[in-house]
Amino acid sequence: MKRHLLSAADLDLPDALLILDTAAELAAVADRPVKKLPTLRGRTVVNLFFEDSTRTRISFEAAAKRLSADVINFAAKGSSVSKGESLKDTALTLEAMGADAVVIRHSASGAPHRLATSGWIRGSVVNAGDGTHEHPTQALLDAFTMRRHLAGGVGDLAGLDVVIVGDVLHSRVARSNVLLLRTLGAKVTLIAPPTLLPVGVELWPCSVSYDLDSSLPTADVVMMLRVQRERMSAAYFPSAREYSRRYGLDVNRMKLLQPHTIVMHPGPMNRGMEIAAEVADSPRSVIVEQVTNGVSVRMAVLYLLLGGSELSDGSNGVPVSEGRPL
Amino acid sequence: MSFVLRNVRPLGGAEVDIRISAGRISAIELSGTIATDGAIEVLGAGMVLLPGLVDLHTHLREPGREDAETVETGTRAAALGGFTAVHAMANTDPVADTAGVVEQVWRLGRASGWCDVRPVGAVTLGLAGSQLAELGAMADSPAAVRVFSDDGKCVWDAVIMRRALEYVKAFDGVIAQHAQEPRLTEGAQMNEGAMSALLGLTGWPAVAEEAIIARDVLLTEHVRSRLHVCHVSTAGSVEIIRWAKSRGIDVTAEVTPHHLLLTDDLVATYDPRYKVNPPLRTAADVEALRDGLADGTIDAVATDHAPHPIEDKDCEWADASPGMLGLEDALAVVNTTMVESGRLDWAGVAARMSVAPAGIGRLSEHGRPIAVGEPANLVIFDPSASYVVDPNAGASRSRNNPYAGRELTGRVRATFLHGDPTVLDGELVARSNV
Known part of the structure; x- marks a missing residue:
């Protein structure tokens, strides 16, 4: 594995499978009475959040704590433009405190990349969502969830038909999912109004459609993306109602799905907008389970980035010996 | 003071000796035939001699951002790059939208003495795009402004643009437009295309430049005026x-x-060294720009030298200021991209980097032929010397050099401004007497 996790494109197939397999092993810890492993004792993980995201921060915090790492939450309100401290000075401060890993959420695309490549810090950088760029651990937890439901919990996702619907243009979740799902062998179709697809999307390793209904009957996974109502004011679509009629997953559309098809959403949901409450709460919905899996996947990422090097000696990279978490 | 340039090749032609005295070229003879006669010899060793370069687009940052550049440091960089005249852009603080400010910049240029500084006047007050600045007063001032630009901002209002184009006809001025449709580029961070889609950065579409250029050439035709388009960046704009x-x-x-x-x-x-406005485009655009420059559709190379202090680039991409240095490496880049590929000969380089920009800016003492009696604004260029760009080696006060670490071919060996050397052996010459 590379030293940082900045993009889903950083992961080749063996890396991606290693993370998913490790996450599966670590998931068992959550079922124990004592949900804690000593693996990262004495290591420091900093959650550096320049953007509010309680659910992602808590997920990383729980993951680090279950591995016995020391966790520092650093909520840096605003960025250097709003006259806070600059990213560089924040990074130098964290470095001086001895951070082994920095989990960063930032509104600027590429901020984790800057943190990792500018020589400001020595620790590993984990991208927890940067602007409209990527959110690789979200893609990993999505893949983990799909694998559990549709691939027997092992191996890759070859042949799986995944439909991702919504505001692709502004979605870091969509970008990371397209990249990771391609690596894992799934077939991805992006569905959105033309205004919410980036110029250049035709070069992505996936298909693109403006029509939701025709893609649903063959889908194994339907992933709905959050659509912010304020996109309306920038004329991306005429009204929330029209968006919902054309691209929302409601009860009628749910009837088009195959029996085994699962419905996913990275959250937070706009119930009644991109997804109807009946769908979100239906047995097909794995949305709550995605949250649970998020902790396991993030445990695996932190474990492999921080401890993986001393464990992989002389082996195929799979955790072995006394460092083995189980 | 007199100089004899030995074995230089004017516009890449046959080797000659050239005598410079009293600020002018006083003799051009076969190599080895001009007596030294007390003059200082400069050995050309078969290098190329060009008319001193003229930049239509330089940000000297003074007044207001002396932490990024001053007239003194910026014109030193210009001299090292082979420039004998630069047009100082108007987006200073205060904006160069009055006779007072353009005169100040002009006087600072005279005091520095590294090259001639021609201030560009703002088209509208404060670059705000709503009210014409006193263009006539700037034209009539000692700075004799002929180029007007709101560079950094587009004169987006079609009526204001029309009036500006009409008004400057009275004093042979030209409007230099920064073509950027503002609504199409709100929050724009980079060229819109495959890369912006991948990187999740808001796109700056080519059409935002092309739509303004299309409008402006039609306005220019309608009012029979003169338009200059700044930093053309797309294949469509060339068309x-x-x-x-x-x-x-x-x-x-x-x-x-x-x-x-x-x-x-x-x-x-995501290195903000590469953030610039208009943004870097695709390889197909680069090809079209090279073609356009070769066939004369694009008249001039202009640097858009835009210094920024370290902290304005040492940050997230979205927070960084757009702009790149350009003066010191411009001729090497043109040599590397245009001459070595056979698209331009040295006469073509002289036309695009000296004659045409001097003509657009209405400079009488620059962009002149290399002939007896002409002003001795000259540059000696070694087209074969390659070098790796070191951003810390420059004379500019700033370090945002996009070519850092890259190998370029060709170095300026000497620059003469009105008969006196500003650069010899690739180094600045102390100019206490100016």
């Missing part, structure tokens, strides 16, 4: 300008060295 010229519209255009060499895949580093 529109080619069409406009074929209709006889009085439009000229410039391209920057960085748009001739660099492409938007560099943005994948």
Whole structure:
């Protein structure tokens, strides 16, 4: 594995499978009475959040704590433009405190990349969502969830038909999912109004459609993306109602799905907008389970980035010996 | 003081000796035939002699941002790059929108003495795009402004643009437009295309430049005025300008060295050194720009030298200031991209980097032929010397050099300004007497 996790494109197939397999092993810890492993004792993980995201921060915090790492939450309100401290000075401060890993959420695309490549810090950088760029651990937890439901919990996702619907243009979740799902062998179709697809999307390793209904009957996974109502004011679509009629997953559309098809959403949901409450709460919905899996996947990422090097000696990279978490 | 340039090749032609005295070229003879006669000898060793370069687009940052650049440091960089005249852009603080400010910049240029400084006047008050600045007062001032630009901002209002184009006809002025449709580029961070989609950065579409150029050439035709298009960056813009010229519209255009060499895949580093406005485009755009420069659709190379202090680049991409240095490496970039590829000969380089920009800016002492009696504004260039760009080696006060670490070919060996050397052996010459 590379030293940082900045993009889903950083992961080749063996890396991606290693993370998913490790996450599966670590998931068992959550079922124990004592949900804690000593693996990262004495290591420091900093959650550096320049953007509010309680659910992602808590997920990383729980993951680090279950591995016995020391966790520092650093909520840096605003960025250097709003006259806070600059990213560089924040990074130098964290470095001086001895951070082994920095989990960063930032509104600027590429901020984790800057943190990792500018020589400001020595620790590993984990991208927890940067602007409209990527959110690789979200893609990993999505893949983990799909694998559990549709691939027997092992191996890759070859042949799986995944439909991702919504505001692709502004979605870091969509970008990371397209990249990771391609690596894992799934077939991805992006569905959105033309205004919410980036110029250049035709070069992505996936298909693109403006029509939701025709893609649903063959889908194994339907992933709905959050659509912010304020996109309306920038004329991306005429009204929330029209968006919902054309691209929302409601009860009628749910009837088009195959029996085994699962419905996913990275959250937070706009119930009644991109997804109807009946769908979100239906047995097909794995949305709550995605949250649970998020902790396991993030445990695996932190474990492999921080401890993986001393464990992989002389082996195929799979955790072995006394460092083995189980 | 007199100088004899030995074994230089004017516009890449046959080797000659050239005598410079009293600020002018006083003799051009076969190599070895001019007596030294007390003059200082400069050994050309078969290097290329060009008329001193003229930059239509330089940000000297003074007054207001002396932490980024001053007239003194910026013109030192210009001299090292072979420039004998630069046009200082108006987006200073205060904005160069009055006779007072342009006169100040002009006087600072005279005091520094490294090259002639021609201030550009703002088109509108405060670059705000709503009310014309006193263009006539700036034209009549000792700075004798002929080029007007809101560079950094587009004169987006069609009526204001029309009036400006009409008004400057009274004093032979030209409007230099920064073509950027503002609504199409709100929050824009990089060229819109495959890379912006991948990197999640808001796109700056080519059409936002092309739509303004199309509008402006038609306005220029309608009011029979003179338009100059700043830093053309897209293949479509080249097409529109080619069409406009074929209709006889009085439009000229410039391209920057960085748009001739660099492409938007560099943005994948998220290194703000590569952030610039207009943004780096695709390889197909670079090809079209090189073609346009070669066939004369694009009249001039202009640097858009835009210094920024370290902290304005040492940050997230979205927070960084757009702009790149250009003066010191411009001729090497043109050599590397245009001459070595056979698209331009040295006469062509002289035309695009000296004659045409001097003509657009209405400079009488620059862009002149290399002939007896002409002003001795000259540059000696070694087209074979390659070097790796070191951003810390420059004379500019700033370090945001997009070519850092890159190998370029060709170095300025000497620059003469009105008969006196500003650069000899590639080094600045102390100029206590100016």
